[in-house]
Amino acid sequence: MNKHNSKIFIIDDDEEVRQSLSLLLKSEGYQTESFPSTAILLETKNHNSTGCILLDVFLGGKTGLELQSEIETKFENLPIIFISGQGNIPMSVEAMKKGAVSFLQKPIDDKELLKAIEEALTRSDELIKKQNEIEKFKSLVNSLTAR
Template identity: 35%
Template structure:
């Protein structure tokens, strides 16, 4: 998680871009401004950190379509939409599909700064959790097939005796496998194991 957070602003109005960029830089944020959605899509990767500020009405791709493309590309940056009064329903729809929030024009500087700070904090928390998930997946790959079976039943909350019955092994053998699973996944107990494993999206033992 070494990338510095950057606020990426997408608005096809050059005056709005300039004004918001100046205001946010003055508040201490790193800013990248884009005139259209395609320019943003060319610039961001899943490794980027920070947040996005998107005008719901853009010249090339509207904000909702841009959001869909970002999700497809696994760009998890929190999204703030800015909108005129007539576009509020579009912004509400964007929030229903995962945007963090929307703000109506004319924008209140303090409100926008507060939401940007919250968005960057949310992104930081997501990045930390994502790093842990990635490491957990890597550690699971080190397990033997039998240890993987034992781990899956541990995650279900089964005690050693029931795991032994399920797998046709002795309780002593299962206890050895349990200890190896905990050691290889670098956790102290079954509760910590379960907490880490269930964080993996679409976990399927």
């Protein structure tokens, strides 16, 4: 997996958090794109290459947990890493049960974040490979002639 081909989407309503995470990740060779809300992310086109989403739990309005399944439906190859300054154990357990890669507390430890991102990108890569295999299978099935 090539860091330069991986994009990390950062969704947090705190501009300073978005900027500091973006600076850290860019210094590690990642491409980043930041959004103040999930609504703006959901308006973007589907991203078909390796990446992941750093999602703040509390954004005002709906929580990241409430939007998790909607985000995963549109961006099925982008695993979610939750970040929160106000998280708790039940919230973390719920996020992980729903498929989140990790649940990190603010202030975020850089090494922990980078480890979670590597795990998320590995998962993203596997999901893309699986999707490509499914598409290849569908193409083969569609090319069969009826007897």
